[in-house]
Amino acid sequence: MSERTEIADLGEFGLIKHLTKNIELKNASSILGVGDDAAVIDHFGKQTVISTDMLIEGVHFDLMYTPLKHLGYKSVVVNLSDIYAMNATPTQITMSLGLSNRFSLEALDEFYEGVYAACEKYDVDLIGGDTCSSQKGFIISVTAIGEVTPDTFVKRNTAQKGDLLCCTGDLGAAYVGLLFLEREKQIYLENPKIQPDLEGESYVIGKLLKPEARKDIIEFLAQNEIRPTSMMDISDGLSSEILHICQDSNLGCRLYEEKIPIAEEMRRAAFKFEIDPTACALSGGEDYELLFTLPQSEYDKLVLNEQISVIGYMTEAEEGAKILTKGGGTHNITAQGWNAFKNT
Template identity: 75%
Template sequence: MSEERTEISSLGEFGLIEHLTKNIEHQNASTILGVGDDAAVIDHFGKQTVITTDLLIEGVHFDLMYTPLKHLGYKSVVVNVSDIYAMNATPTQITLSLAVSNRFSLEALEEFYDGVYVACEEYGVDLVGGDTTSSNKGFVISVTAIGEVAPDQFVKRSTAKPNDLICVSGYLGGAYLGLLLLEREKKIFLETKGVQPDLENRDYIVGRLLKPEARRDIIEFFEKEKIVPTAMMDISDGLSSEVLHICKQSGVGAVLYEDKIPVHPDAKEFAYKLEIDPTACALSGGEDYELLFTLAQSDYDKIKDVNGIRVVGYVTEAAEGAHIITRGGNKHQLTAQGWNAFSK
């Protein structure tokens, strides 16, 4: 029995938006007016507003051969709220715009929106607007996230200071290894008729790519412990690239220690199977959506025993440059080989 398929064109643009957004319930007092008017109205009651936008393009940022639409909807929200958390702020609203070709049915878009709504509920954000249009080919997603922060509590990339600790949340490199596995299985599937993909029960690395999570828990921990990082950003392009961003914008140098960089045992094991270096995956992989932040040394006692936060190095004077010290004690210049949206 074939699945039901409703052509998007049968609804028209306004009918489509109304259909996909008819059950929205607002979660934030700051959302005064949402979907259904010419513009949304938001009042953050004296707090400062943080805004970020991301584009996700089929064939550049995701491959629908192995990315379920519900997961894609979820991830589209997560990658944006992660940027809000990276400012030490709380996400409150998103807008979502799509360009879709006629190869997508209404049911396919409903599946995508299901993922969007699950993420909105998980992170306490309201979908308050957006746009839909047709695309000649492929699927284009644009999400804008809006957040709030107490006056002057936002954290920039440009304010790290020499002798600060360099810290990361969670594990790094897993999403990149998940991508390698899925790309390998896609290639085999396309080249060998009848062969079904074998993901080897590697749920951890596949999940890190297809359904990442943003680190709200870390921001809540900072608030509880009255910690304000000296600089922060999320890790979307690999640790080395992000550390170099902070170094450049803060006018500082850095030292990282290879043996301090956290890689999950499942990711390590798969990297060894592929005969690649797990540290290289963490440094250059990307899409982990963990937080990279610098702290004053006076905050060390507050974070030293916290599960999920690791000190991986320290900030130096700019003249010393940015380096990594290997397990063997060798010192190498840190280079950015992270994922580049313009490299394809």
């Protein structure tokens, strides 16, 4: 960035105008967008689904290795992922930002480039927000709104005994990507002259910095008339999410280690850190894949989609939530994933 425009020079309203001047509303239900006290959404016999997330610099992201454009993209995508996880279609987002005066207008534009790229890709409208100053760091709060045909949304607490346990894509890559970036950051902090060595790791780093939400899976499920009995997105690691479905549905499960989808790039990368790829998938977090349950009778329909893996099945609660390892052992599934308050 060769120029630097102070945000203070625009004032809040000038800033909002600048940031929203190119918005075009795409959804017929977006009646009124940014620029008034509130946005207006219309509905025609649909139900509305709403999700909200906060991302805080130094807690959820590190700007030392997170390009602002990617951050803008990701902050939208992680919210859309929650809407898809309800079996709904996202239609609008609102975005509130807290910014310290360390950020220039050019930096903010870069962030919004990513925001708009995600809105474009997922056909959602940015319809409102709030921009204020923060004393420290960058704070992002996004609320996503989606729609769903009445009573077709899918909750976490409705899995049934005997259901297949399924997940999408591959797991654990974002976590290994984070390990690489944290390692290179430490090396850089100790010696700024050393160039980062991330050669060949673009897959895992891409999974961390620019995740995608599984719009394609929701569309596939609709086209094939598959209605999951329960569903959620995998943001805190597979273990933690499986336990949510088990506890909320009052069930147990059997998870097969060998069935957990792991990308070859992730496996290779995990070995460089001498860690178990399965552990990354179980506890890593930030995958934004979908976890869902289905009646066994739907199995034939699933084989059409190679992005879906059957990884286990649901049992009575008394049988516990267990993983069957490749070595033939059986262990309780435990949530060792991310805990928002332990790290501070």
